[in-house]
Amino acid sequence: MNSHLQGELQKSGYNLTTRETDLMTTPDIHAERILVLDFGSEYTQLIARKVRSAGVYCEVHPFDLDEAAIRAFNAKGIILSCDPDAEPLVADPQPVAAAYQLDVPLLSVGYEHPGLPAVARRIGAYDDSNTPALVENFVLQDCACQGLWTPANIIEDAIAKVRAQVGERQVLLGLSGGVDSSVVAALLHRAIGDQLTCVFVDHGLMRLHEGDQVMRMFAENMGVKVIRVDAEQRFLDLLKGVNDPEEKRKIIGRTFIEVFDEESAKLEGIDFLAQGTIYPDIIESVAIKHGKARVIKSHHNVGGLPEDMKFELVEPLKELFKDEVRKLGVELGLPREMVYRHPFPGPGLGVRILGEIRKEYADLLRQADHIFIEELRAAGWYDKTSQAFAVFVPVRSVGVVNDQRRYAWVISLRAVETIDFMTARWAHLPYELIEKVSTRIITELEGISRVVYDVSSKPPATIEWE
Ligand SMILES: Nc1ncnc2c1ncn2[C@@H]1O[C@H](COP(=O)(O)OP(=O)(O)OP(=O)(O)O)[C@@H](O)[C@H]1O
Structure with missing residues (x-):
């Protein structure tokens, strides 16, 4: 609502609540919207992200979205995202015909649809170097969108929605220190302050000083209510003697849920559970629907929280891609190093200590990993790699350090580049x-006698070792 109208309302004795003002002053960032129809192209999400980074809201839907839904979407433009190497998936061209009949600009990426009308434009495969610019041009010029989808506006919008959903009630959040839950914490803290309580479960498989950093950042600096649960011993006891990777994951996942449940049961009056669900988690994949998805190892989720929890969900990031979540994090004042940190698996170092997990191994691995990451950052390589970490290999190898024979463990360094x-x-x-990292690890850590570098690509190797 414009400030004039707001002033008039106030003069006439109507005092708006904060919630009403929020809802009314936030620009409608979803008003301009692009529909991306996915014909099974592996570039669909890249295209959607390009639309978003041009400042325009878009949604990805399967190509066979029904006609009524296409009309109801009310798009300013439609993008058909096709796989140039595959047979077109269009079994029934009718829905696309509906898209053609709408009086909005159409852009077909990667494939020439039969009967493409004049209103439509066709461009080549997405990986042509000029395609991203064409997508941006299409959205801003052909569809005449203004670009309201900016981090600052997204935050305003999310805050207004959270306030409207939650009112005066209380919200619980599992804070892992990862990007998603950290951004949710910062956002909810801004939206509802003390009505947010975070529970951070320290399972003893975090990186060096990670638990303290999470507490310093959120509890001390930002004043967020965070309950830290030191559950290291409990996890270690349950993991004792367990060698099988899947079994380890299950124990960590299950125990995480138990601890989280126990903590939340101690809190009173909580109605909502916040989650860092992001848009790629909920996009209905055409590739999967048509059995084309590549088979991948099950995701390293800590297990997620049980579905029968009595809470209503608050999911303020569910419209956002990961890069947007990061931009929001920076806009909300979280440090860049934290927001642009490499992904870290839910079971933490548990999947980077091969075989049985012991505290002694975890302590060595934490130190080795810290040295590796510190040197990567110093050399300017951290941002050039997508994920980098150390792995504890429980094999003893002979070495000689300072004239002393040493029979100690092996560390493998892993660094990968991926899109x-x-x-x-x-x-x-x-x-x-690599030489510097290796020398530092072997001389600084008594328990390590040898460092190796992992030169396996994915596929066939996975990124994590377990
Ligand atoms: N150690 C933990 N303490 C508290 N909550 C946790 C912890 N680990 C995970 N969670 C919760 O479970 C969710 C899913 O965990 P997962 O390991 O899949 O992380 P994610 O989806 O990468 O999110 P994030 O970036 O927040 O870690 C997290 O977003 C967080 O809310």
């Missing part, structure tokens, strides 16, 4: 950098 984590190439780090 989508579906495939990845081992990072070609400079030898000097």
Whole structure:
């Protein structure tokens, strides 16, 4: 609502609540919208992200979205995202015909649809170097969108929605220190302040100083209510003697849920559970629907929270891609190093200690990993790799350090470059950098006698070792 109208309302004695003002002053960032119809192209999400980064809201739907839904979407423009190498998936061209009949600009990426009308434009495969610019041009010029979809506006919109949903009630959030839950915490804190309580479960498989950093950042600096649960011993006891990777994951996932449940049961008057669900988690995949999805290892989720929890969900990031979540994080004042941190698996170091997990191994691995990441950052390689970490290999190897024979453990360094984590190439780090890291690890950590570098790409190797 414009400030004039607001002023008039106030003069006439109508005092708006904060919630009403929020809802009315936030620009409608969903008003301009692009519909992306996915014909099974692997570039669909890249195209959608390009539309978003041009400042325009868009949604991805399967190509066979029904006609009524296409009309109801009320798009300013439609993008058909096709796979140039595959037979077109259009079994029934009717829905696309509906898209053609609408009086809005159409853009077909990757495939020439039969009977493409004059209103439509066709461009080549998405990986042509000029395609991203064409997508942006299509959205801003052909569809005449203004670009309201900006981090600042998204935050305003999310805050207004959260306030409207939650009112005066209380929200619980599992804070892992990862990007998604951290951004949710910062956003909800801004929206509802003390009505947010976070529970951070320290399972003892975090990186060096990670638990303290989470507490410093959220509890001390930002004043967020965070309950830290030190559950290291409990996890270690349950993991004792367990070697099988799947079994380890299950124990960690199950125990996480138990601990989280126990903590939340101690809190009173909580009605909502916040989650860092993001848009790629909920996009209905054409590739999967048509059995074309590549088979990948089950995701390293800590297990997620049980569905029968009595809470209503608050999911303020569910419209956003990961890169948008990061931009929001920076806009909300979270430090860049945290927001642009490499992904970290839910079971933490548990999947980077091969076989049985012991505290002694976790402590060595934490130190080795810290040295590796510190040197990567110092050499300017951290942002050039997508994921980098150390792995504890429980094999003893002979070494001689300071004239002393040492029979100690092996650390493997792993660094990969990837766009989508579906495939990845081992990072070609400079030898000097690997040498420096190796020397530091072997001289600084008594329990390590040998460092190796993992030169396996994905596929066939996975990024994590377990
Ligand atoms: N150690 C933990 N303590 C509290 N909550 C956690 C912890 N680990 C995970 N969670 C919760 O479970 C959710 C899913 O965990 P998962 O490991 O799949 O992380 P994610 O989806 O990458 O999110 P994030 O970036 O927040 O870690 C997290 O977003 C968080 O809310």
